[in-house]
Amino acid sequence: MCSQKDFFDYLTVMLNNSNLPQNNINNYLRNINFLNNELQIISRNTSNSADEYYINLDLKSNLKNAMSIESKQINKFNKNNLYFSLASFNLYKSIYNNLYVRNEFTSKELYYCTKFDTQSNTINLIVNSLKESSETLYLDGYILNLKNFAIADLFNFYIELRDARGIVFASKIFKNIDIAGNLGVYSAKKVYLPFLSKEYELFNADLSSITWYYTYDFV
Structure with missing residues (x-):
């Protein structure tokens, strides 16, 4: 060892x-x-x-x-x-x-995280990696609760993914994010978010780095 x-x-x-x-x-x-x-x-x-x-x-x-x-x-x-x-x-x-x-059916890795920032008193999305398979883009990441109270439900989650030039290459509203009924303070939930072919465009996208913008509702 x-x-x-x-x-x-x-x-x-x-x-x-x-x-x-x-x-x-x-x-x-x-x-x-x-x-x-x-x-x-x-x-x-x-x-x-x-x-x-x-x-x-x-x-x-x-x-x-x-x-x-x-x-x-x-x-x-x-x-x-x-x-x-x-x-x-x-x-x-x-x-x-x-x-x-x-495996020919294995997804193609497009981006993986090397570092990220978090913000206090909000719900943080951490993008772990992006992969593409069968005309679907998959975001593998975490939802991290840095509010000072637990949340029971997370919904109407709108997200935009932007390339190194700030150009949006993927966007979608997820009606509901599964947090298993509760996400406590300083707790996190792994998420796997799919974007269908009409919800993203990788042509000419510069994925050497990415940023993301998102809004959400919660109770």
């Missing part, structure tokens, strides 16, 4: 020796460098995350274990390192999918 920093070093070596497209490798290495820098700044729960990463001959199982570790961190919703855990999880998942998922 090793620390997360050691695991990043291991991934760097494995990526440089992989058969992935060079653009993918360069993107992953930039994100690893970013996360390494963040790792030196943030305060993580070392008792829960350090020395749990595997480095052995099986990269596939190592990545699965790393995703499991970060998933546990995400579920704690520690405000100090939530974005870091999500960015780490997304990095591992993207590498895993690119190396090991070879």
Whole structure:
């Protein structure tokens, strides 16, 4: 077992020796460098995350274990390192999918989160990743309640996704967001939001970065 920093070093070596497209490798290495820098700044729960990463001959199982570790961190919703855990999880998942998922029906990954901001006293949407499959765009993310009270229902959720130039490439009103009847203070719910073919347009969209605008009703 090793620390997360050691695991990043291991991934760097494995990526440089992989058969992935060079653009993918360069993107992953930039994100690893970013996360390494963040790792030196943030305060993580070392008792829960350090020395749990595997480095052995099986990269596939190592990545699965790393995703499991970060998933546990995400579920704690520690405000100090939530974005870091999500960015780490997304990095591992993207590498895993690119190396090991070879099903023709598998969705094409278009974007994955490396960092995000939250706002207090509101409902936050965190976009984890965007994928496309069978003429449908899927937003994988979290609804995070940073209001000072619990909410029972979230509905009329209008969202616009904007590319790096600020151009809207997807928009939709979701009549209801399933939060299982209650979303407590500082609690989150994973969401999977689909946009049908008429609700998004990727032609000429610059997805090197994205922003999102949304409104909602709640009780």
